[in-house]
Amino acid sequence: MGLIHRKDAGTSVARLPSPQSSGDEKVSVGADHGHDILDSPETGLHRGLRSRQITMIAIGGAIGTGLIIGTGSSLAKAGPLSILISYSIVGFIVYMVMCALGEMATYLPIQSGFTGYAARFCDPALGFSLGYTYWFKYIIVTPNQLTAAALVIQYWVPREKVNPGVFIAVFLVAIILINYLGIKFFGEIEFWLSSVKVLTIVGLLILSLVLVLGGGPDHDRKGFRYWKNPGAMKTLYGTGDTGRFLGLWSTFVTATFAYLGTELVGVTVGEAQNPRRVIPRAIKLTFWRIVVFYVLSVLLIGMLVPYNSPRLAFATKKATTGASASPFVVAMIESGISGLPGFLNACILIFVFSAANSDLYIATRTLYGLAKEGNSARIFARTDRRGVPIYALGLSAAISCVAFLNVADDSRKVFTYFVNLVTIFGLLTWISILVTHIYFVKARRAQGIEKHQLAYTAPFGLYGTYFALGFCIVIAIFKNFDVFIHVPDREGGENFDYVNFITGYLGIPLYLGMILGYKLLNPKTKGWTPMTADLYSGKAAIDREEEEFLANKAAKQSGGKSGGWFYRNFIGWLL
Numbered sequence: 398m399g400l401i402h403r404k405d406a407g408t409s410v411a412r413l414p415s416p417q418s419s420g421d422e423k424v425s426v427g428a429d430h431g432h433d434i435l436d437s438p439e440t441g442l443h444r445g446l447r448s449r450q451i452t453m454i455a456i457g458g459a460i461g462t463g464l465i466i467g468t469g470s471s472l473a474k475a476g477p478l479s480i481l482i483s484y485s486i487v488g489f490i491v492y493m494v495m496c497a498l499g500e501m502a503t504y505l506p507i508q509s510g511f512t513g514y515a516a517r518f519c520d521p522a523l524g525f526s527l528g529y530t531y532w533f534k535y536i537i538v539t540p541n542q543l544t545a546a547a548l549v550i551q552y553w554v555p556r557e558k559v560n561p562g563v564f565i566a567v568f569l570v571a572i573i574l575i576n577y578l579g580i581k582f583f584g585e586i587e588f589w590l591s592s593v594k595v596l597t598i599v600g601l602l603i604l605s606l607v608l609v610l611g612g613g614p615d616h617d618r619k620g621f622r623y624w625k626n627p628g629a630m631k632t633l634y635g636t637g638d639t640g641r642f643l644g645l646w647s648t649f650v651t652a653t654f655a656y657l658g659t660e661l662v663g664v665t666v667g668e669a670q671n672p673r674r675v676i677p678r679a680i681k682l683t684f685w686r687i688v689v690f691y692v693l694s695v696l697l698i699g700m701l702v703p704y705n706s707p708r709l710a711f712a713t714k715k716a717t718t719g720a721s722a723s724p725f726v727v728a729m730i731e732s733g734i735s736g737l738p739g740f741l742n743a744c745i746l747i748f749v750f751s752a753a754n755s756d757l758y759i760a761t762r763t764l765y766g767l768a769k770e771g772n773s774a775r776i777f778a779r780t781d782r783r784g785v786p787i788y789a790l791g792l793s794a795a796i797s798c799v800a801f802l803n804v805a806d807d808s809r810k811v812f813t814y815f816v817n818l819v820t821i822f823g824l825l826t827w828i829s830i831l832v833t834h835i836y837f838v839k840a841r842r843a844q845g846i847e848k849h850q851l852a853y854t855a856p857f858g859l860y861g862t863y864f865a866l867g868f869c870i871v872i873a874i875f876k877n878f879d880v881f882i883h884v885p886d887r888e889g890g891e892n893f894d895y896v897n898f899i900t901g902y903l904g905i906p907l908y909l910g911m912i913l914g915y916k917l918l919n920p921k922t923k924g925w926t927p928m929t930a931d932l933y934s935g936k937a938a939i940d941r942e943e944e945e946f947l948a949n950k951a952a953k954q955s956g957g958k959s960g961g962w963f964y965r966n967f968i969g970w971l972l
Contacts, residue, residue: 398401398554402844423426434617445770460591460594460595460598460686460690460748462695463654463655463656463657463787464598464655464690465693465723465725465741465745465748466723467651467655468480468484468655468694468695468724469698469709469723469724469727471483471647471648471651471652472695472698472699472702472704472709472724473704473706473709474631474633474644474647474648474704475630475631475633475644475645475647475648475704476627476628476629476630476631476644476699476704477623477624477629477632477643477695477698477699477700477704478624478629478630478699479629479630479641479644479648479697480648480651480652480695480698480699481692481695481696481699482645483645483648483649483651483652484648484652484655484691484692484695485692486649486652486868487649487652487653487655487656487872488656488687488688488691488692489865490686490827490864490865490868490869491656491659491683491684491687491827491854492687493831493857493861493862493864493865494659494660494827494831494865494894495659495660495662495680495683496680496856496857496861497830497831497833497855497861497862497865498511498660498662498830498833498834498856499662499677499679499853499855500834500837500838500853500854500855501514501518501833501834501837501849502514502662502672502676503672503673503676503677503851503852503853504841504851504852504883504932505932505935505936505939506672506673506676506939507935508571508765508766508769509766509769509770510661510762510763510766511527511829511830511833512524512527512528512531512763512766512767512770513766513770513829514833514837515527515528515829515832515833516770517569517835517925517930517931517934518833518836518840518925518930518931518932519832519833519836519837519924519925519930520922520924520925521915521922522911522912522915522916522918522919522924523829523832523833523912523924524770525605525767525772525911525912525915526829526908526909526911526915527825527826527829528763528766528767528770528772529772529911530822530825530826530829530904530907530911531759531763531769531822531824531826532760532763532764532793532907533904533907534818534819534822534823534826535756535757535759535760535763535793535798536760536793536796536797537644537815537818537819537822538657538658538752538756538782538815538819539572539753539756539757539760539793539796539797539800540796540797540798540799540800540802540815541800541815541816541819542752542753542756542803543565543568543569543753543797543800544565544800545752546564546565546568546746546749546750546753547561547562547564547565548561549742549746549749550564551714552739553742554741559903562801562871563740565800565801568750568753569794569797569798569800571750571751571754572753572754572757573757573790573794575754576754576757576758576761576785576790576794577785577787578783578785579783579784579785580784580785583754583758586754586838587751587754587755587795590750590751590754591751593744593747594744594747594748594751597741597744597747597748598690598694600842601694601725601741602689602690602693602694602697604729605666605694605697605698605701605725605728606697608701608728608729608732608734609700609701613732613733613734614731614732614733614734615733617732619700619701620700621700622700623699623700623701623702623703623704624699624700625838626703627703627704627705630644630645631644631705632644633647634879634882638702643878645876645877646722646878647879647931649872649876650820650872650876650877653820653823653824653876654816654819654820654823656687656689656691657819657820657823658752658755658756658823659683660826660827660830661755661759662676662679662680662683663736664834668744672842673852673853673863674852676853677852677853680853698724698725698728700726701724701731701732702724702727702728702731706727706731708727708730708731708769709724709727709846723738723741723745726738726741735777740938756793757790757793757797758925760793761786761789761790761793762786762789764792765778765779765780765786765789766788767778768786768789776788777789777792814896814897814900817877817900817901818900818903818904819906820876820901821873821876821901821902821904822904823865824869824872824876824904825873825904825908826873826874827869828866828869828873831862831865831866831869832866834859835856835859835862835863835866836863836925836927836930837930837932838858838859838862839927840925840927840928840930840932840939841932842927843927843928844928844930844932846932849924873905876901877893877897877898877901877902880893880894880895880897880898880901881893
């Protein structure tokens, strides 16, 4: 795991005895569990992410093309009620995942993140598999975002005029530079990019509400008209209730993809200032983000655009990203508004850039965490004087060059394949976090750690975790159900869509194979029982640094107000 090396900690929590660490000695987190990789200036991260940056990243971190664009294809496929149900259910699942992660992260904010929790609370094999699964996800999703950027640019510059590889190279160099310049620079850039994303979504929601109430140029108060005609649910691959259910189920994949990346807050704990205070507030904001940004968005879109709209069908067939495929643009056009698609496309470009930037950050820190735990080459744990894991960054950035497949293949096909791969890896990550939380709760109960001794506890307890775990498993198994049925108009005319089958399910045997392979190569390794799970290594050091942070904070506050006028009046209240 590595030494917990902190300059800042968080709000006060109950001090628990730490039998595995005492005094001022260096603590090797998990040393009693087979790990002995100590922190040093050459392998330590810097805690440069401020409270406001974590908060804004939590609000806007996962807002991307999945929400602005993906809702259009789901609406055309299944109808407004179907997307409202799927986005609400998956949103609740995501909140359960975040609560589970938050309980562990606030108790012991370690640099290796949730891969470290899996290794020390559950089984080292699970930590190994989760770490690489998560890394695979983000070395895939980064070129996925670069692919999306190339598609967005084609709104203004067709690929026949300028090769998409040019724009991919520009974006790739930019995000590498931002990540290389250090966590403080990265945090500030992401803060303002997330701010733009939040303002864009809020603006679209206000505009959509105005249009629903008849405030558009057509002065047509639509209400729930389209839920009656053509209807609330559209049938898919069948008729009657069966067709409606299959239509509903097909939207769960899109909803899952839209929420991927929400767990970013769990990765940032290793470089966050005051994590025990910031993380719980970020999780609470995640709940409101889900309700306001996602659920309210799909509700309003379902009221503004009928699922059989010719404009919506044309948009979703001709493009997979960009303003022309956004249901918000279709809603504007249906209401008589013109001239906004270009502006929205520019906003989407910012969304994609922000997503690619944070995705490369996560890929780098995940590989760094694997190296810190001894599950990857030690060189990937080395950092420069700014605390940047430069070798992990270099490898993750090099793999991102896969995005240059756009040069030789159709961007839409590549984008679809990436979405398939990313979704299954994301689901497996959520499943692993939930399983780890179950083991953590059982371990803390067995070792006498009460709820009131924790900085944060999951509000629904293990009941919410078990519910979310069951639903994630079902979605992972049946998410690509349509590859098993005969679709007459399937692209390519194939009875069995083997490409989507492989990309849709490749992650499952890879995930299980890594667990089994780890067990075979390390036959003496066993899973932890509630009494042997390591809940204490490194905690004494964190508690001491927390006390130092609180003392320094009190000294600073006694000197007067902190932060600028804008921060105090418009951002500080969130914290």
